[in-house]
Every structure is written in C-alpha cells, then in structure tokens.
Amino acid sequence: MRIGIIGGGNVGQALAAALRRAGHAPILLLRSPGTEDAPLAPLADAAAYILAVPFDAAAEALAAVAPGGIPVLDATNPLAMGPDGLGLSLGFDDSGAERITRAFPRLRLTKVFNTTGANVMADAARFAPRPVMFAAGDDADAKAIALRLAADIGFEAVDAGPLRAARLLEAHAMLWIDLSMRRGLGRDFAFALRRAVP
Numbered sequence: 001m002r003i004g005i006i007g008g009g010n011v012g013q014a015l016a017a018a019l020r021r022a023g024h025a026p027i028l029l030l031r032s033p034g035t036e037d038a039p040l041a042p043l044a045d046a047a048a049y050i051l052a053v054p055f056d057a058a059a060e061a062l063a064a065v066a067p068g069g070i071p072v073l074d075a076t077n078p079l080a081m082g083p084d085g086l087g088l089s090l091g092f093d094d095s096g097a098e099r100i101t102r103a104f105p106r107l108r109l110t111k112v113f114n115t116t117g118a119n120v121m122a123d124a125a126r127f128a129p130r131p132v133m134f135a136a137g138d139d140a141d142a143k144a145i146a147l148r149l150a151a152d153i154g155f156e157a158v159d160a161g162p163l164r165a166a167r168l169l170e171a172h173a174m175l176w177i178d179l180s181m182r183r184g185l186g187r188d189f190a191f192a193l194r195r196a197v198p
C-alpha cells in the first residue's frame, strides 16, 4: 500500500522503515522534503495517511495534506508538561483523536500506532511474544487498514472499538511513557496480550 506519512521524526521514520520492510510503499510528507520524501501536500496515490506530528501541529499538517476521503491513521498523543512532568493534556471525557475529528468532521480517522514507543514500532519482531497494537475508530475501512498495517509490521492487531475508545488508547500510551521515563523500564519493552491456556 502507498502510505503517506505526515511527519518524519521518531515515529514517521520508524513506521516508514517497518512498512517498507513489510512490502509497503511509505513516503514521508515533510515541510522540508529531501530527495526521497514528498512535500507536505496531498499524495496522489495514497491508500492511507499516518499522522505522526506533535498533537498541537495536527490541524496545521492535516490542513496542508487535505486527506479528503483517504483514511488517516492517528499516531499522535496530546502531551503537555504539567506540575508532575509530562502528561496528557486532555482525557477521560475527550481524546486527541476526537478533537481532531471535530475540527475535520469528514476525516476518516482511526487511532493507532500511539500506544508504544517508536523504537518498538521500528522493529516489533525484536519482542516475544508479539507486542499488541490497538486501533480505535468509527470508519470500518480505515480501521481495517490500520489493523492490517499493524499486523504486517509484527504486532498482534486488536480492534479496540469506536473512536471514543481513543480516550483509553491515549491513556494507555501515557502508561507506556510513564513506565519508560519514570519507572526505570527504558524504551525496550512492549505490552502483549497473554491468554489463558485452554
């Protein structure tokens, strides 16, 4: 699949490498593109876009790319520094994904690729058992693409329900960040689903 990745930082580059390895054709959409990138503008043959910019830049970046009816996979987390350090800037009764969708009502948005570190997404095969990746969204086609791409790059892909479940996924991301930054786990860990032995 031709995937336009909006943002070429930690997440954009990690997902580009993993998707390329899985046989897809990702391209980074950047404000200052190099020769192998594309400008921050609509990508003619995109099957989906991945939104991988800081949450506060999401509206500006989406306005430039104008995805129209093409699914957008939202990897952002609404993070901000607070009195206790880095935390979610909204949550419980709202989510970044829902806020973006309110600003762009026709956006076919699925929350995915936000709940683990970019280093995990770069090469999920380094982890055993397979790490889990959740997707939440109201558009069935967009969510199907999200789940397929997550599985293709080595995750157990799990449908986490409607877009409003992004509230849970963004909090889940914050748990990963908190464990990583404050509880001594570093970045080389991932969550996995384990099931009872029958």
Ligand SMILES: NC(=O)c1ccc[n+]([C@@H]2O[C@H](COP(=O)([O-])OP(=O)(O)OC[C@H]3O[C@@H](n4cnc5c(N)ncnc54)[C@H](OP(=O)(O)O)[C@@H]3O)[C@@H](O)[C@H]2O)c1
Binding pocket: 006, 007, 008, 009, 010, 011, 012, 030, 031, 032, 040, 051, 052, 053, 054, 055, 057, 058, 060, 061, 075, 076, 077, 078, 079, 113, 114, 115, 116, 117, 118, 119
């Ligand atoms: N890092 C992680 O492990 C991780 C994991 C899961 C989710 N996330 C989330 O994923 C998102 C990206 O994180 P990251 O670590 O990849 O960030 P990053 O390394 O800081 O990269 C951000 C990218 O966004 C671009 N950008 C910034 N403002 C923009 C704008 N107004 N229009 C277009 N592009 C813009 C930057 O381009 P320029 O070079 O032009 O500034 C850069 O390529 C964040 O929302 C983060 O919360 C991060």
